[in-house]
Amino acid sequence: MNDKNTKNMIKNKFQLKNEKLIFLLIPIGIISYLIRSYYFEPGTALTFDSLGYFFYSVDIMVLGHLPDNYTLANTLWSIFLSIFFPFFQFENTVQYMDLQKNLAIILSTITIIPIYFLCRKFFDPKISLVGAIIFSLEPRLIQNSMIGITESLYILLGTITLVLFLSSNKKLVYLSFMFAAFTTLTRSE
Numbered sequence: 001m002n003d004k005n006t007k008n009m010i011k012n013k014f015q016l017k018n019e020k021l022i023f024l025l026i027p028i029g030i031i032s033y034l035i036r037s038y039y040f041e042p043g044t045a046l047t048f049d050s051l052g053y054f055f056y057s058v059d060i061m062v063l064g065h066l067p068d069n070y071t072l073a074n075t076l077w078s079i080f081l082s083i084f085f086p087f088f089q090f091e092n093t094v095q096y097m098d099l100q101k102n103l104a105i106i107l108s109t110i111t112i113i114p115i116y117f118l119c120r121k122f123f124d125p126k127i128s129l130v131g132a133i134i135f136s137l138e139p140r141l142i143q144n145s146m147i148g149i150t151e152s153l154y155i156l157l158g159t160i161t162l163v164l165f166l167s168s169n170k171k172l173v174y175l176s177f178m179f180a181a182f183t184t185l186t187r188s189e
Helices: 002-022 025-039 048-063 076-087 093-110 112-120 125-137 139-145 151-165 170-186
Strands: none
Touching (some): 025 125, 093 139, 112 125, 139 151
């Protein structure tokens, strides 16, 4: 009886400690966002693929439906952007481009949450925090999030897909297939 109480006490302390570790994701996210914001250069125009996504999302906003004359394969990022564009009344096009880059930075920062839970599937909570930190400070991911392309949304949706798929709850496993479809619509390659 005494051993059982001791085990329960240790288990409760361990769970309480794990819940405190989750709150460490907030400062990690803030630092990640601040690093991305520090290197972010407002006022620079989009180029290459990010410009194509921008034009497609502006056409969605102006037309009110998906345009017919595009051959863009990865449309979910543009559809996502077109949701936010009408809420802002900027004076010039570059400010809308900055909004696109800022949304990519925010999504990249939010991704540390599912990364942490994905790491928790394989490691203990402290190591999972290290995984979230490594993800948040990885230079190529920081750079990709600042050019306004689909990678931020793609990695977020892909990570959520894996977390849900590895869940022990059958309903969440089924939900993972919906996120897999969204991931495919973001980057079909």
